[in-house]
Amino acid sequence: MTTVNIISLNKTYPNQPVPVLKDFSLSINDGEMIALLGPSGSGKSTLLKLITGIERPDSGDIQFDGSSILSIDPNKRGAVLMFQQSYLFPFLNVEDNIGFGLKVQGASAETIRGEVKRMLNLIGLPGIERRKSGQLSGGEQQRVALARALVTNPKLLLLDEPLSSLDTSVRMNLQEAIRNIQRELGVTTIFVTHDLGEAMAMSDRMALLLNGEIVALDKPENLFHRPRSLTAAKFMGVSTFLSGDQLTVKNEACSSSEKIFAIRPEHIRIQKEACKNSMLGVVSDCVFRGEYIEYQVDVNDVTVRARMPMPAPMFPHGEQVRVNFPQEHLFEVN
Amino acid sequence: MKRITAYSLRAVLYFILIAPLLLFAAYAFSTRWFFPQPFPVEWTTITFLRAINDSRTLSSMAQGIWIAILVSVLSLMLALPAARVQGLREFRGRQLAWLLLFLPTIIPPLAIGMGLNILFLRIGLAGTIAGVVLAHIIPTLPYTIFTLSSAFARFDENYEFQALALGASPWQIFLKVTLRMMTPSLVVATLFAFLISWSQYLLTLLIGGGQIITLPILLFSAASGGNPSTIATLSLLFVAPPVMVIAFTARSLSQHDNEIREQY
Structure with a gap:
């Protein structure tokens, strides 16, 4: 269980005049689901890349439970990212896909089998161990990707628009599933989306992002009914x-x-x-x-x-x- | 009508490909086959067996295969990083880099070979297997790099990021994800490298300096010698490994193909 502190992050990509993140700070409570809502180019995905370690910040700090993770190798941070596409490894079946994280961390075959089974039950798809990713529907693929992310017992789960490539009905269904699983496991989560309804339905608190800055951060119902600033109000459909x-x-x-x-x-x-x-x-x-x-x-x-x-x-x-x-x-x- | 055309074109193609081999076989397994006779009169396996059991033939084949394997491995190791950058990154000078990487296909091998010969003589690589292997890498690189870079252009790095976030180390990612995703192109690139090295005559002759004898060298000297049976036998031996390699890769690729087709 993890609290996350993001302190004054700055990031500018080379050859780009405008910073992607400007003095970006955000604190996330243990077990909380935070939605980052913003148009493309607002810095949402960059933030996730900085947390996972795919990119490095120019300045600032990211802390898990009070200690900085910037000096830790990306593969040892315990921040697991799930993308818009499932990125299931096409050459592995469902069981080996979900077990991938445990295997590279050196878990025994027995442990892996047990954990995979537990995760498949959790995502509501028991018994599909032997299938290949191509034999799964889009929604099933995302469920398996979620299981693969969660099986390693991550400190922080990062969801980068995981539902935006799905049909509306599948999407609604999966929103609930992700929300329930997240609550059940109590894993601290950052959920990136550009869909207002989705952000409100999924999150404990919502951060509205514009040009690399948080313009508002509050519970969805507060932001919806009484946004404090003009920008926030426009975000919320006013x-x-x-x-x-x-x-x-x-x-x-x-x-x-x-x-x-x-x-x-x-x-x-x-x-x-x-x-x-x-x-x-x-x-x-x-x-x-x-x-x-x-x-x-x-x-x-x-x-x-x-x-x-x-x-x-x-x-x-x-x-x-x-x-x-x-x-x-x-x-x-x- | 269309189908008939397709079939006849195919038949012509097969004939063009197979007829020379049949001719070689006829020469290799016969003696005293002279002009007016449409087919050989006397069939025999003596020349063929003699050529096959000749220690020079066997050692030249072994050496050729050994060199081709080394060249394939080294060429892939050199090509992978270059292909990755060319396929995945946009940078200033990328076109220039392409030009440089493709230079070996434009510049005559004789020019490269002469220069290399002088250099290798000085540093003691002339007449060694190492020298020949290094020389063979030059003509293979454009092919391995091009094959792999087009595969990298289709490759999505997020697979690697996903593995990274799941706790895989850079080596684990490379072995368990990147190489696995690239397998079909790696097979094709290896095939190119192997075949180019296997059939290399000029560079082997120049750098090997008569001390490294591969089958093409033997074949050329036999060809100037003039015994049609020996030439034919050596030619058959010369095409055997490539044909086997191609058959093997075609099979493994089609298996891989099915695997991929299953996914979509």
């Missing part, structure tokens, strides 16, 4: 920001003109009646999405995106409507 410049609603919602208020798209109401904190707008788009209707309404030359949960009225293109920003859902960002 697209409507109210201030004196854009929308006059400010006069009713708040007193100071310097403040910016945000509201989640599902909290905005599109209606016919005027009320407090509402503004006149024209519907520019209305899409039926099943669980909700997605509106785009032009208000004072600004497009406001709203999601009205069903059942909701459908207003056609060009209709004049009132866009209502309920006061209790407005929150301040900076």
Whole structure:
């Protein structure tokens, strides 16, 4: 069981002007699952490479349980990485793939067989020892890859978008499986993804990454409902920001003109009646999405995106409507 | 129609490949076969057995095989790192590096051989097996490097990173992952190196200086001597190892192929 401290990491790749990681610090509790959410190029994968030792940081430190691992050889760090593809060794069967880590560390054949069996039960695929990786579906391959990573009893499990190459249904299924196995074994985990829903569903805490820096770090529900900064709010799917410049609603919602208020798209109401904190707008788009209707309404030359949960009225293109920003859902960002 | 064309093309190809061998066999197992006769009249195995039991033939074959094996191993060892960098990395001067690596195929072996001969005479490598092996490596390298680098271009280093994270040491990764993934190309590269070395005449003659006798050397001297039966027998012996090597690798590659096909 491991606590992980990442302290002021800096990394710039040669021939690249911009650093990939800037003074990056992050503490992870024992047994915690942290999701790193960010667009490509935000430094997520680089961080994983630094932790595993594939790359070396320019400065800063990475500590497991308080002691630095930077001087330890990559193969002795106990940080196991799982990629987007399974990278199961094609020349080995499932048993030898899962047992690979134990074998190179010198475990006996008996131990390996027992452990492989235990892991196969854990991932819910008992009895497939003799199969080759090509005979497995994508989801099964990722399960086996997870078993291969966990069988060595790693201090830290690093998941680099392990689900992004899978179909939605398999993906949901595997999200739960990974989450349950991670909880059961209590292994400290960093989960890299660019999928907001996945990050929220999987993690104890989420770190939002942009240009090599953490812009927000909190529990998913806190980040979702009340992101503190404008950048974090945009990450979390908020697209409507109210201030004196854009929308006059400010006069009713708040007193100071310097403040910016945000509201989640599902909290905005599109209606016919005027009320407090509402503004006149024209519907520019209305899409039926099943669980909700997605509106785009032009208000004072600004497009406001709203999601009205069903059942909701459908207003056609060009209709004049009132866009209502309920006061209790407005929150301040900076 | 298409199939008939394919079959007839195949037949022509086989004929071109096999006819000379049949001719050699006819010469090797007959005596006194002269012009107007369409087929040999007298069949005999005496010349063939004599050539085979000749200690010079046997030792030249053994020496040739030994040299070819050494050349294959050394050529692979030299080619692997170079091929890896050429196949996996982008760097300034990569094209220039390609040019340099391919120079042996462009420059006439005679030019290399003459220069090497003088150098090897000075450092005492002329007339030794070591010298001949080193000389043979020159023409084999472009082939081994090219074969392996195209395999490395398709190779995904994440397999190695995966093994590293699972606790494998660099040597374990090399032996248990990299070499295993590269096996088919390694077989092909070895084959190239072996065959090029085995059939090398000029460099063996120049560097070996008459002290290192391989089958091609023997064959050339027999060819200038003029006994058709001996020439034919030596020629048959000369093509035997390559044919066996190719048959063996074709089989092991097709097995490997099936393994790979199973995976996808």
